[in-house]
Amino acid sequence: MRVALFVTCLADTLSPAVGRATVELLERLGHEVVFPEEQTCCGQMHANTGYPAEATALARRFVRVFGADDHDAIVSPSPSCVGMVREQFAALARAAEDEQLAADAAALAPRVHDLSELLVDVLGLEDVGAVFPHRVTYHPTCHGLRGLGLGDRPLRLLRAVRELELVELPDATTCCGFGGTFSIKNADTSAAMLTDKVAGILRTGADVCCAGDASCLLHIDGGLRRGRAGVRTLHLAEILGAT
Amino acid sequence: MSGFASAARAGLDDPQLRRNLRQATTTIRAKRDAAVAEVDDWEGLRTAGAAIKDAALLALDAHLERLEANVVAAGGQVHWARDAGEANAIVTALVRATGADEVVKVKSMATEEIGLNAALAAAGIAAYETDLAELIVQLGDDRPSHILVPAIHRSREDIRALFERELGETGLSTDPAELAGVARRHLRERFLRVRVGVSGANFAVAETGAICVVESEGNGRMCTTLPDTLITVMGIEKVVPRWEDLGAMLQLLPRSSTGERMNPYTSLWTGVTPGDGPQAFHLVLLDNGRTTALADAIGRQALRCIRCSACLNVCPVYERAGGHAYDATYAGPIGAILSPLIDGFERHATLPSASTLCGACYEVCPVKIDIPSVLIHLRGRVAREHGAPPSERAAMRAMARVLGTRRKYELAQRALRTAGRPLSRDGRLERRLPGPLKPWTTFRDLPAPPEQTFREWWRSR
Numbered sequence: 296m297r298v299a300l301f302v303t304c305l306a307d308t309l310s311p312a313v314g315r316a317t318v319e320l321l322e323r324l325g326h327e328v329v330f331p332e333e334q335t336c337c338g339q340m341h342a343n344t345g346y347p348a349e350a351t352a353l354a355r356r357f358v359r360v361f362g363a364d365d366h367d368a369i370v371s372p373s374p375s376c377v378g379m380v381r382e383q384f385a386a387l388a389r390a391a392e393d394e395q396l397a398a399d400a401a402a403l404a405p406r407v408h409d410l411s412e413l414l415v416d417v418l419g420l421e422d423v424g425a426v427f428p429h430r431v432t433y434h435p436t437c438h439g440l441r442g443l444g445l446g447d448r449p450l451r452l453l454r455a456v457r458e459l460e461l462v463e464l465p466d467a468t469t470c471c472g473f474g475g476t477f478s479i480k481n482a483d484t485s486a487a488m489l490t491d492k493v494a495g496i497l498r499t500g501a502d503v504c505c506a507g508d509a510s511c512l513l514h515i516d517g518g519l520r521r522g523r524a525g526v527r528t529l530h531l532a533e534i535l536g537a538t
Numbered sequence: 539m540s541g542f543a544s545a546a547r548a549g550l551d552d553p554q555l556r557r558n559l560r561q562a563t564t565t566i567r568a569k570r571d572a573a574v575a576e577v578d579d580w581e582g583l584r585t586a587g588a589a590i591k592d593a594a595l596l597a598l599d600a601h602l603e604r605l606e607a608n609v610v611a612a613g614g615q616v617h618w619a620r621d622a623g624e625a626n627a628i629v630t631a632l633v634r635a636t637g638a639d640e641v642v643k644v645k646s647m648a649t650e651e652i653g654l655n656a657a658l659a660a661a662g663i664a665a666y667e668t669d670l671a672e673l674i675v676q677l678g679d680d681r682p683s684h685i686l687v688p689a690i691h692r693s694r695e696d697i698r699a700l701f702e703r704e705l706g707e708t709g710l711s712t713d714p715a716e717l718a719g720v721a722r723r724h725l726r727e728r729f730l731r732v733r734v735g736v737s738g739a740n741f742a743v744a745e746t747g748a749i750c751v752v753e754s755e756g757n758g759r760m761c762t763t764l765p766d767t768l769i770t771v772m773g774i775e776k777v778v779p780r781w782e783d784l785g786a787m788l789q790l791l792p793r794s795s796t797g798e799r800m801n802p803y804t805s806l807w808t809g810v811t812p813g814d815g816p817q818a819f820h821l822v823l824l825d826n827g828r829t830t831a832l833a834d835a836i837g838r839q840a841l842r843c844i845r846c847s848a849c850l851n852v853c854p855v856y857e858r859a860g861g862h863a864y865d866a867t868y869a870g871p872i873g874a875i876l877s878p879l880i881d882g883f884e885r886h887a888t889l890p891s892a893s894t895l896c897g898a899c900y901e902v903c904p905v906k907i908d909i910p911s912v913l914i915h916l917r918g919r920v921a922r923e924h925g926a927p928p929s930e931r932a933a934m935r936a937m938a939r940v941l942g943t944r945r946k947y948e949l950a951q952r953a954l955r956t957a958g959r960p961l962s963r964d965g966r967l968e969r970r971l972p973g974p975l976k977p978w979t980t981f982r983d984l985p986a987p988p989e990q991t992f993r994e995w996w997r998s999r
Contacts, residue, residue, distance in 0.1 A: 302992050302993075304941065304947070306992060307951070307991055307992040307993055308951050308954065308987065308991055308992075309985055309987060309988070310985075310988075311988055311990060311991055311992035311994075311995055313992075314992035314995075314996075315992065315995055318996075330993070330996050332944065332993060332996075332997075333944050334944075335941045335942070335943075335944060335947040336941040336947075338941075340937070341934060341937070341938060342914065343895060343914055343917070344917060344921075344930075344934060345890075345914065345916075345917025345918040345919075345920055345921040345922075345926065346918070346921055346934045346935075346938070347918050349934060349935065349937075349938035352938065352942065353938065353941055353942070356942065383914075386911070437894070437895070437896035437897055437898075438895075438897070440897075441896070441897035441898070441900070441901055442897060468898075469854050469898075470854045470894045470896035470898070472854070472894060473894065474893070474894025474895055474896070475894075475895075476891070477891065477893065477894045477895075478978055479974060479975070479977060479978055480543060480888075480891050481542065481543050481546065481855070481891065481892060482543075482977030482978055482980065482981065483543065483546060483547060483550050483977070484543070484546050484550060484855055484858055484859050484892075485894070485981075486980070486981035486982070487550050487556075487858040487859075488854050488855070488858060488894075489981065489982065490981075491858075513984075513985065514982065516983075516985070517978075517981075517982030517983045517984060517985075518981070518982050520966060520982075520983040521981065521982050521983045
């Protein structure tokens with residue numbers, strides 16, 4: 296299968312290892328990865344902060360860049376950005392009464408997948424042949440959990456990893472407090488939420504906190520490091536890519 | 539820092555409050571989950587609930603006129619109030635006309651919203667709250683902090699001290715049953731004495747003129763049956779078209795709000811019945827911003843709200859900041875959308891941003907209000923119509939320009955790396971950064987921009 300990588304602006308700029316692991320994992324599984332280099336950002340930050348005009352312009356750009364049919368599927372290591380493309384592009388198109396964008400977004404939506412969806416639903420895999428000898432706890436980021444309804448797909452993938460000990464995170468489904476610009480506008484409330492999330496992670500005794508979204512991981516990692524907790528954060532792709 | 543962010547400080551800095559809130563919401567969440575899990579087709583029921591409320595809102599004028607006709611036909615009187623001032627004037631005049639100078643009240647968000655108690659007090663009329671939690675709030679000269687459990691921020695010890703001080707009791711323990719007993723004795727005397735009752739309404743049925751109030755303590759039934767005169771203040775969005783509609787609503791509300799299969803008391807009355815219950819019934823239909831909210835095509839779904847408060851109980855922001863941080867009648871996620879929609883953006887411009895968009899509220903809403911989408915929509919209205927900070931607008935526009943072309947985007951990535959280099963240590967940025975990232979970096983580390991972006995790696999392979 297030929298898969299186009301939608302790496303997201305945040306992972307591209309601040310967490311390149313997530314993109315690298317996604318590429319290496321898919322190639323190891325025998326698939327071809329293409330990277331449309333014109334991609335920048337899906338516009339989620341603008342849309343969620345209340346700047347739909349700017350977000351719509353970025354959405355139009357996105358459907359142009361990824362609209363080509365030289366690939367079978369699009370994959371992203373970020374459920375929130377997948378949700379943006381799948382759900383919010385249509386809403387932006389409606390609000391802007393942009394029929395072309397609505398049609399392009401509708402055509403694109405079923406082809407865009409979160410990494411765990413691509414692996415489990417499209418490729419029919421649970422065991423990707425990874426080996427990771429660590430104690431791992433998993434935070435199911437809000438947009439993956441409720442937005443995309445990923446369910447236990449990421450957990451099934453993690454359970455199939457050799458030598459990995461999966462431990463349950465207390466209050467796993469509670470938000471870590473990131474929320475994009477929320478963490479800047481309401482930094483204190485966000486910090487209180489992060490404190491509880493970090494405490495939950497520490498209670499598990501895990502070496503690694505895993506999640507499927509680079510942005511939430513950035514936030515959780517910021518809290519763990521500041522507290523010198525000694526727990527690493529890794530994206531699901533990085534664990535599944537490990538051999 | 540202004541609005542919600544600064545108002546949240548008091549709650550965040552109060553460990554006792556946070557413990558109380560955490561414990562109360564955790565308990566009620568578990569009860570709700572269990573009560574909902576018992577229903578075979580909860581999703582179907584939610585869809586039905588949303589459809590019933592939408593049908594009511596779609597022809598609100600017609601349903602309200604039908605309700606009015608049926609209330610009048612059953613011997614009641616109907617009054618229309620455009621805003622809080624009109625509603626308070628109507629209720630005050632109605633109480634005065636009875637010659638009474640005191641009323642007993644059923645817990646009601648509508649009367650909270652219009653500040654009825656203060657308006658009555660100004661007219662020399664005493665209003666006694668009879669819901670236990672409302673009584674606690676009233677005796678403490680406090681503000682409610684939760685739609686359903688207004689005194690959720692109070693501990694048992696607070697309540698014991700309050701009752702000793704305000705009700706002239708001594709030697710009380712913190713046993714909930716003992717405290718409730720004190721309140722019961724205090725209230726019973728008032729139920730039997732006071733001749734005017736004031737209630738809100740959970741639902742009103744257009745086709746019959748019936749009004750419905752649900753509650754857990756029985757105080758509501760006392761207030762709606764013992765007095766000679768009953769005055770109900772009801773937001774116009776509480777009407778449902780048909781009697782059968784109550785079937786879905788009375789399943790959705792108690793399971794979502796108190797985690798019960800059915801609430802202990804459901805009172806329904808239609809006009810007046812000679813020789814039985816109040817002999818005068820007045821229904822005050824309150825707009826107070828609701829028709830303005832109705833004009834917002836995306837925001838209007840907030841008017842489906844049946845005030846169950848499930849969204850407050852699952853909201854991680856509410857749990858930490860507390861209800862007072864919203865500085866509005868309605869707290870929590872629903873308050874964050876309802877307050878600006880019905881009460882205007884002037885006081886509530888920061889509320890749509892008081893959410894991480896985690897979606898927990900939407901998941902539990904019994905009438906499927908897509909709160910995250912409405913929040914996003916209202917953030918847009920704030921940015922366009924109500925003056926978002928110029929710095930935010932400038933930053934968003936600048937970023938959109940950078941992200942608008944590959945060349946500018948890649949230049950910006952390199953510029954970020956260059957700027958980050960002198961501030962970096964061990965792959966992290968030096969602790970506190972100036973400017974907009976200062977609050978972020980007060981509590982969390984930021985990673986230093988890495989030596990190679992993903993796309994540079996891709997090109998280099």
